[in-house]
Amino acid sequence: MQNVLRLLPVLLVLAALPAPAEAAELDLSFGGGFYNPFDDGHGDDYGSSPSFSAGVLVPMPPGPGFFFLETGWIHANGNDLGTVDPTFETDEATYNAFPVTIGAGVTGGAPESPVRIAFSIGWQTLFAKRTSSFDVESSATAHGIALDFRPRVRVNDRMYAWIRQRLTILSESDFDDRSLDFDGAQTEIGIALPLGGGQS
Secondary structure (H helix, E strand, O other), X not given: OHHHHHHHHHHHHHHHOOOOOOOOXXXXXXXXXEEEEOOHHHHHHHOOEEEEEEEEEEEEOOOOEEEEEEEEEEEEEEOOOOOOOXXXXXXXXXXXXXXXXXXXXXXXXXXXXXXXXXXXXXXXXXXXXXXXXXXXXXXXXXXXXXXXXXXXXXXXXXXXXEEEEEEEEEOXXXXXXXXXXXOEEEXXXXXXXXXXXXXX
16 A cells, blocks of 8 residues: 555656647546456455556657556455355455556547547556455565556546456465465446646
């Protein structure tokens, strides 16, 4: 969590950066949805989990490219022993994961089009803290690739709505008493607020 909080000043600095007048200086985005792990053991124990994100997108004029920096939160409750003995009752295991992603992409379509589609690839570091069914706390990290497909629809000059499908391919997170594979699919909907005179 501390690593995520350290990124907040970076977001604020990016928000203050000047940009050419012909393009949006940056977009602030906020979204929420669900994370679904690909790994069967992870999915059986924790299932689908709520996820939230916030980030900054900085256009690279005059072309359709952009850089982005994003952080987020994934929370899950589950039964670590459910696949071993479903009748064994324990407290629920929980984890909180904080993915931080930096990357680049391109946006297709004319700038004046009400509907555009963005594709991007990024490097993600995921910081996770887990409490097991036996109240054992441990932390772990994972690293890997995030691939995004994000259609968006202009609401007005100050906002657009988007839906994103993200695929993550990450290394395993090794906690004290088990490993978790955070490869998965993440579906979110959200809004973006262009700052600086137009949408990128």
